[in-house]
Amino acid sequence: MTRSRLNICVAIVAIGASVAGCSSTEEAKNLTGVDLTVRFDAASSIEELSIKGTLDGQAAFAPGILPETPRALDPAGETLLILLDDAMADATITLVVDGLSGGTLQATTAADVTIVGKQLVRASIMLGPPPECGDGEVAEGLEACDDDNTDPGDGCDGQCDIEPGWDCSNQAGAASTCSELPACSDGADNDMDGLTDFDGGDDGCTNAEDDSEEGECTASCAANNQCQETCQGADCDWSCDAASCGCELDCNEADTSCNLVCDSNDCSLQCDNAGDCSATCTSGSQCDVDCQGSATCDVACTMSSSCDINCDGAQSCSSAECRNGSDCLLNCGSSVDCGFATCQGGGGAQSCPGNIVVCNRPCP
Numbered sequence: 001m002t003r004s005r006l007n008i009c010v011a012i013v014a015i016g017a018s019v020a021g022c023s024s025t026e027e028a029k030n031l032t033g034v035d036l037t038v039r040f041d042a043a044s045s046i047e048e049l050s051i052k053g054t055l056d057g058q059a060a061f062a063p064g065i066l067p068e069t070p071r072a073l074d075p076a077g078e079t080l081l082i083l084l085d086d087a088m089a090d091a092t093i094t095l096v097v098d099g100l101s102g103g104t105l106q107a108t109t110a111a112d113v114t115i116v117g118k119q120l121v122r123a124s125i126m127l128g129p130p131p132e133c134g135d136g137e138v139a140e141g142l143e144a145c146d147d148d149n150t151d152p153g154d155g156c157d158g159q160c161d162i163e164p165g166w167d168c169s170n171q172a173g174a175a176s177t178c179s180e181l182p183a184c185s186d187g188a189d190n191d192m193d194g195l196t197d198f199d200g201g202d203d204g205c206t207n208a209e210d211d212s213e214e215g216e217c218t219a220s221c222a223a224n225n226q227c228q229e230t231c232q233g234a235d236c237d238w239s240c241d242a243a244s245c246g247c248e249l250d251c252n253e254a255d256t257s258c259n260l261v262c263d264s265n266d267c268s269l270q271c272d273n274a275g276d277c278s279a280t281c282t283s284g285s286q287c288d289v290d291c292q293g294s295a296t297c298d299v300a301c302t303m304s305s306s307c308d309i310n311c312d313g314a315q316s317c318s319s320a321e322c323r324n325g326s327d328c329l330l331n332c333g334s335s336v337d338c339g340f341a342t343c344q345g346g347g348g349a350q351s352c353p354g355n356i357v358v359c360n361r362p363c364p
Contacts, residue, residue: 033083035120040127042075046099089117110141133160136175145176184210322359
């Protein structure tokens with residue numbers, strides 16, 4: 001039987017190119033691509049073909065739906081050309097073709113095709129019934145996983161795609177087995193520091209198998225940077241002493257200690273419900289320190305710095321120092337062991353309404 005030819009081809013010169021119509025005269029020598037024949041069961045009544053291709057999980061060419069005007073296609077064979085860049089020679093791409101009727105999926109299949117430079121590789125596929133996601137059988141090329149259910153949150157979602165942060169292994173005749181990836185290789189910025197995974201340079205990861213991006217949180221902020229670091233559940237020890245640097249350190253609920261050195265910069269330290277919370281602010285720094293609920297809160301504000309300290313609920317907050325021309329505010333809140341150990345200048349510490357104590361500045 002003579003094959004029917006769609007009067008179109010997929011002309012791709014780069015990823016992101018659009019599907020374009022072209023004449024059969026392009027089926028000439030020195031073209032790189034695929035001469036694809038698509039067959040299907042006549043009962044499917046297919047009117048359009050949706051074509052996409054992947055190479056190593058990435059788009060090999062821009063997907064498209066053909067023909068542009070739906071019509072009854074010939075189940076005995078429709079052919080189309082997929083023209084590719086010569087640079088794809090020797091690559092094996094996975095073609096996925098869906099048969100549509102009224103925009104609804106009727107049949108589908110996937111096939112691997114190895115590209116040959118300056119040749120149109122002939123390939124023939126037969127569309128079959130769409131796979132049933134959740135049946136515990138992985139349809140190769142059509143499903144990334146199938147774990148025998150369509151529940152979300154277990155690594156394989158309701159469309160049988162692998163969920164972010166998971167890895168699924170597939171074996172013939174068995175349901176997929178999925179497991180969560182370690183935090184240092186899951187593609188997520190788990191500690192919200194702007195860096196992702198060991199490969200992405202997160203300084204909390206010593207290798208890709210680490211299950212925390214927080215590490216020991218021992219680092220410094222380079223000059224002319226605005227630095228943010230979260231190290232909850234770990235020990236924090238940060239320096240913000242380079243020129244024109246701004247630091248926001250969040251070590252709420254840190255295991256034992258949370259320490260920040262801020263020199264000539266603007267710094268924010270959050271260590272709510274942490275163990276020991278300490279900050280040294282010097283040389284004109286602007287510091288905002290929140291020690292709510294922490295075990296201890298030790299802040300030294302020196303050399304014309306300005307410090308706001310929140311010790312509400314801290315077990316001990318009586319060692320704060322405000323000296324050498326600095327001005328400070330200490331919000332004691334419900335903390336019963338709270339006050340300045342040192343307040344130089346201005347006649348000493350002054351108590352304000354709301355259990356607030358100030359040094360060298362007026363009551364708020």
